[in-house]
Amino acid sequence: MGEIHHLPVANKNTSGEIWEILRSVVDPEIPVLTVVDMGIIRDVVQTPDAVEVSITPTYSGCPAMEAIGTDIKTALQQKGYSNVSIKSILSPAWTTEWITEEGKAKMQAYGIAPPETETAEKGVLFGKTKTVTCPRCKSQHTTMISNFGSTACKALWKCEDCKEPFDYFKCI
Amino acid sequence: MSKQTALLEFIVRHADNNLILGHRLSEWCSRGPFLEEDIATTNIALDNIGQARLLYTYAGEVEGKARTEDDFAYWRTHEQFTNAIITELPNGDFAVTTARQLFFSAYAYVLNEALQKSADATLAAYATKALKETQYHLRHCSEWVVRLGDGTEESKRRMQSAIDELWPYTNDLFAVTSNDKTLIEDGTIPDLKSLKGKWTEIVTEVITRATLIMPDLNAFQHEGSRVGKHTEHLSYLIGEMQSVTRAYPGAKW
Numbered sequence: 001m002g003e004i005h006h007l008p009v010a011n012k013n014t015s016g017e018i019w020e021i022l023r024s025v026v027d028p029e030i031p032v033l034t035v036v037d038m039g040i041i042r043d044v045v046q047t048p049d050a051v052e053v054s055i056t057p058t059y060s061g062c063p064a065m066e067a068i069g070t071d072i073k074t075a076l077q078q079k080g081y082s083n084v085s086i087k088s089i090l091s092p093a094w095t096t097e098w099i100t101e102e103g104k105a106k107m108q109a110y111g112i113a114p115p116e117t118e119t120a121e122k123g124v125l126f127g128k129t130k131t132v133t134c135p136r137c138k139s140q141h142t143t144m145i146s147n148f149g150s151t152a153c154k155a156l157w158k159c160e161d162c163k164e165p166f167d168y169f170k171c172i
Numbered sequence: 173m174s175k176q177t178a179l180l181e182f183i184v185r186h187a188d189n190n191l192i193l194g195h196r197l198s199e200w201c202s203r204g205p206f207l208e209e210d211i212a213t214t215n216i217a218l219d220n221i222g223q224a225r226l227l228y229t230y231a232g233e234v235e236g237k238a239r240t241e242d243d244f245a246y247w248r249t250h251e252q253f254t255n256a257i258i259t260e261l262p263n264g265d266f267a268v269t270t271a272r273q274l275f276f277s278a279y280a281y282v283l284n285e286a287l288q289k290s291a292d293a294t295l296a297a298y299a300t301k302a303l304k305e306t307q308y309h310l311r312h313c314s315e316w317v318v319r320l321g322d323g324t325e326e327s328k329r330r331m332q333s334a335i336d337e338l339w340p341y342t343n344d345l346f347a348v349t350s351n352d353k354t355l356i357e358d359g360t361i362p363d364l365k366s367l368k369g370k371w372t373e374i375v376t377e378v379i380t381r382a383t384l385i386m387p388d389l390n391a392f393q394h395e396g397s398r399v400g401k402h403t404e405h406l407s408y409l410i411g412e413m414q415s416v417t418r419a420y421p422g423a424k425w
Contacts, residue, residue: 060305061222090226091297093304147312148212152219156208172304 028067032110039098050083056094059152096171108135113168134159178351187227188255194220219305246417250410257397258341260406271334273313278374279345280306286362314378321382343393
């Protein structure tokens with residue numbers, strides 16, 4: 001499987017202020033989460049007159065990535081960093097393992113069931129369906145309606161106890 | 173034939189596969205059999221289109237002539253597309269779309285699994301990412317093949333008919349050109365023909381579990397998409413897909 005890649009929270013090349021700014025940029029689809037919570041920020045390189053932020057797409061077709069890039073640029077420019085560039089990198093591939101624990105808690109509070117286990121579904125064909133906890137009543141008596149939900153990253157589930165439907169953030 | 177040209181040809185082939193299939197799937201938008209499946213199909217379309225975008229962007233870099241993903245998608249003529257024929261065929265009924273998805277996703281699965289080990293770092297990165305999404309596509313459509321095949325008399329009839337109708341377009345997915353040779357030799361790409369065995373296993377397992385009959389492995393197969401041979405359907409698809417861009421060249425959102 002390979003090592004887990006973690007992004008250092010701060011390194012000696014980038015100021016803490018830049019990281020604070022990045023922590024204020026929210027995911028346009030799930031506005032309780034920041035791009036840092038999502039593990040989308042992969043690197044920040046700061047030189048005396050420029051900042052380059054490397055981001056990685058979650059899903060190949062995620063339509064929010066352009067908005068996220070623009071929002072990062074705008075947030076930094078508003079704080080006086082005039083020369084900001086966004087770089088998109090593909091490797092290592094984004095995984096739900098990079099969503100912080102804090103991010104998962106915020107997701108659940110918002111009504112989205114966070115990814116349950118650390119890796120993508122191993123059973124490609126007819127694998128076992130996982131157990132997902134209802135974000136509202138916390139029951140595990142839940143059923144999948146469709147593995148493709150409101151966005152590329154989410155599946156649609158329902159709770160058999162409180163009867164509410166909810167989004168589940170798929171493992172990938 | 174330089175390596176650069178061979179690599180460009182390979183990347184564009186796979187980008188074209190994803191774009192054309194993504195376009196066909198997007199045609200189900202608002203026409204799905206029920207809401208959740210409408211959403212699932214268009215979700216898959218979005219993954220395919222996203223993968224096409226990543227590949228076209230890389231193609232532009234390899235080519236070095238500043239062509240963008242939009243140039244590849246919207247400003248080539250239909251004769252210049254090298255997508256596999258199966259991707260351009262009309263959607264037909266839900267069974268036909270599902271059979272096409274089974275054949276294509278199983279192919280994308282074996283391809284991406286092998287391509288993860290590419291000597292080309294970008295292709296390896298792309299394949300690692302695409303594989304994760306493909307796994308979900310394959311599982312979804314396989315479950316549908318089983319539901320429909322092992323379903324009512326009508327669903328079984330339609331699912332079998334769809335499999336039989338699309339079977340002659342499956343070999344074309346694995347077409348290898350003479351230009352691929354350099355890329356295979358230096359580990360940039362796998363020999364597509366070597367992936368056929370695993371593909372056949374996957375597809376056989378699903379079709380059998382669906383209580384359907386596997387088509388004849390030696391049946392006639394259509395060929396030629398990699399040298400620009402297409403069905404009459406592609407030109408209409410391209411015409412519609414490119415209509416807005418061509419009506420308003422240079423337009424920006």
